Amino acid sequence: MALAPYACDPALSRGRRYAEAPAPTRTDFQRDRDRIVHSTAFRRLVYKTQVFLNHEGDLFRTRLTHSLEVAQLGRSIARALRLNEDLVETIALAHDLGHTPFGHAGQDALNACMAPFGGFEHNLQSLRVVDHLEERYPQFDGLNLGFEAREGILKHCSRANAELLEADEPLYADGRGGVGRRFLERTQPSLEAQLCNLADEIAYNAHDIDDGVRSGLITLEQLQEVPLFERFRQQALAAHARLEDPASARRLLYETIRLMLSNQVYDVIACTQQALDEARPDSVDAVRGLGPLVAFGSEMREGTQVLKSFLLRKLYRHSQVEETMDLARQIVRELFDAYSQAPQEMQAGFAARTVTGQGLEGAHAHFGMRTVADYIAGMTDRFAAREHERLTGRRLLV
Secondary structure, X not given: OOOOOOOOOHHXXXXXXXOOOOOOOXXXXXXXXXXXXXXXXXXXXXXXXXXXXXXXXXXXXXXXHHHHHHHHHHHHHHHHHOOOHHHHHHHHHHOOOOOOOOHHHHHHHHHHHOHHHOOOOHHHHHHHHHHHHOOOOOOOOOOOOEHHHHHHHOOXXXXXXXXXXXXXXXXXXXXXXXXXXXXXXXXXXXXXXXHHHHHXXXXXXXXXXXXXXXXXXXXXXXHOOOXXXXXXXXXXXXXXXXXXXXXXXXXXXXXXXXXXXXXXXXXXXXXXXXXXXHHOOOOHHHHHOOOOOOOXXXXXXXXXXXXXXXXXXXXXXXXXXXXXXXXXXXHHHHXXXXXXXXXXXXXXXXXXXXXXXXXXXXXXXXXXXXXXXXXXXXXXXXXXXXXXXXXXXXXXXX
């Protein structure tokens, strides 16, 4: 299928930070995807969790399964809109590489620890992973991904961080600056990047419903209060009378989620295509100069906002989840304190980066603390818990 004129074309990629000869059998976007799949950071995602921590059950979503679901949804939408599926998959698989152990609780704790040293944000850390922290190639640090993949990975960025990124970017052949430039100029990323942002939202809303019910923290009865969910639950019951049987509750949940996912995908396709027809961009550059184009329609957007509010109140702020997340935050804080005071306790490669006459004080503090944050952010849930027990003698997560 031919790409739309506003889709990213690998033959017209803005290139890599370090020039490389093209691969003989793959496009640049396919090559980027393969590099991500083979990376250490990608493998770690299997033991990094979403809402429920790694020790709480085998069937709850992990960052890895979430990334695969985002990629599947993203490719489906991209195909219908004639966008570049390979680039969408690449961004989807890489977007959570910088996530800490213990989900957002870990990120919040690490951000607080790093507040005097520039803070911590998982999205920026994902870019840091692919640009610097992966160690696979003799010619360069990181994965040396193309501009378009890196642009999509960087979903959010403060002006201060964008300025720092731009100062570190190579001068691309077209002279238009790097991945931080759009945050300074207030322009948009590619449609493929915009699509991954929305596919991420669609995926986590759906699987958090599934995991929440599986955990017993929310029920089908409670979900009937959510108009978007109830609409598709009623459709499932109307089409399959057998789902009225309480013994079929799990099938009813799955069918409701399936219908909700499908309709969200169709809604995004229809509304985005309408926006494209009205704006009529004829190139990727034209897309960047417009407002956001990949979006839900107003009714679906309102429905998803109500669903997100429900999940926030009933699941993410559930007392049982909060209790576990408080322990997770404590683990991250105490790991940060321990490594800051004794950087030699980190693995050798990270410990070596902090070795100077000043230790982690004075002018070296910012770099040293960033190294500590890199080390903690790369941990899986279970490794962080084991390290905390080794360093403190206390087991917080049982």
